[in-house]
Each structure stands twice: as structure tokens, then as C-alpha cells.
Amino acid sequence: MDNNGYADQYLLPFIKVQDVVCRTSGGTEKCYYIIDKVVNEVEAKTYCSSLDSTARLLSIHSAEEATFVTGLLKGHGKFPADIWLGLEHGAGGYYRWVDGQSSDYTNWMPGWATAFDDDDGQGRPWGDCSRLAVSEDKSYGFWYTDRCEKGLAVVCQVTSSVLVNV
Template identity: 30%
Template structure:
């Protein structure tokens, strides 16, 4: 499983407003994009790497709310979408694909539950549209949220 990427994107496509590429939305020190190309967790992570980032990591309530709002803006409701949290290496030991520390969680009630012993990857929102994180089978195809660091301004 890919954990982190260092893909590059042509810097001439950077938009001056917010320092993010066209199509990405700035928030705090990162840029986010919701992709509506349903993919498995691993494929979604690979696409995010090609785009110069990773599946999104979330570190506080403000970021969690922001990601949910991005998803609602894209789809009109709380649809499940991959974020970069997984425990495929050791059950119950969650980590972010970008290698950042797990310092915040926003599980939906009763989650994570590792239903049928096959749920190792995490989506924002549940299948019934309720907010909160849900562990799911990594083989499911879902839309996904990528994030990347905002480029530093030139000196």
C-alpha cells in the first residue's frame, strides 16, 4: 500500500488566489480537491499521488467540517468519500497515508467496527448520509478527497 507521494505538478498552473492549483480549494496550509471518479482506496491514493498529494488527512474539527462541506458542495449531500486513514497493516492501529500523526478522529456512532473483518479503510460520511467516519472495505469504489501542501510563496 502506498503511504506517501512526492508527485509534481507543473508550477505554471498555480493560481495566485490561495496558492492552490486550479480546481483545488485552499484551507489552512493545504489545498483540497474532491474527485468524483469512484476508486478503490489504493487506486484513489495513487491518483492523489499523481496529483501531487495524498488522500486527505484530517487533524481537527475545523478540517473535518471543511472536508464534509466540500463533499456536500460537490454532490449535494453527505456521500461516502475516501480519506487517507487506514488500518490495513495492523487491525485497530490507524495511520494516515501522508504519514502525519493521528491526532484527531470523528467516528460515526458504532464505528470503527471492522464489519466481517474486512474493513480497513476510512470514508468521511456513512452510506446512510450521516456525518462521521466509517471503516469500509478498501476494495469498495468511492469518490475521494485529496490534499496537498500549499506551495510557499517565492522569496
């Protein structure tokens, strides 16, 4: 199968990249690798790093990027589970992207970011990791926190600077 000009790619054994889509915005190119596998968050990070040394779990830094990503995922078809976001709970109660950037844009399910009912016994609902809802229409595109050991689908992204001729 041809994936937008890319041949089928395999990462670790039995992990097949289903699709690769790239876009350029503001002098930066991001390529999104959709992986046909449901894994926990640590395994998801491993799959991404095996793809490329700069590959990370999906991070979303603007409403425009969120619209692009959710459109891309809707076009891909039905997912077996929600998707891991590279947004982790860190020291001081703040969330930080695994690409090192601060949480400059969020799209939590309405009420979710303030619904810290201590479900996990540590002051956070459900856990330290975050997911993007893509498996149910009612919450499609919204973010939730979850337990890192849960099995979710994976989208990795590679970001690179694009040289622009002026």
C-alpha cells in the same frame, strides 16, 4: 470551467479534477482536489500521487478541519459515493494517516470504533480502509471502516508550508 482560479485539470485518462479549494491555517496551506470518479483505495492513492508527488488521500486532524471539509463537500453537491479517507489500519490495531501522522482526531460514527464485531474475520469491522460518509444525510461527516477494494469517491489534498512575513 474555472475552479477557483485553476483551469480544468486532468490526471490519468478520463479523471477530471472537478474543483480545487485551498485554505491556510496555522502556517500551513492545504489544497483539496475533488475528483469526479469512483475507484478503489489503491486507485485513489494512484490518482492523488499522479496529481503531485506530495498529494495524499484526505486526512483530517481537527474538528475545525472536519467542519471545513464537510462544508466544502456539501457545497460541491451530491456525491456518487462516500469518500476515501487516508486513514488505514496498521500494525498493533492502530489507525494511521497516509500522510504519516498518527490518528490525532477521529470522527467515527457513534459506536463504530467500539463495534469491532470481526465482520472481515480479522478483528476489524468491514476492512482496513476508512471512508467519510457524504452520500447519506443521517451519517454525513462520520467515518467508517471499509474494504479497500470497494469503489468510493476521491478527494486528494496537497499540504505545503506557507511563509508568513512578520
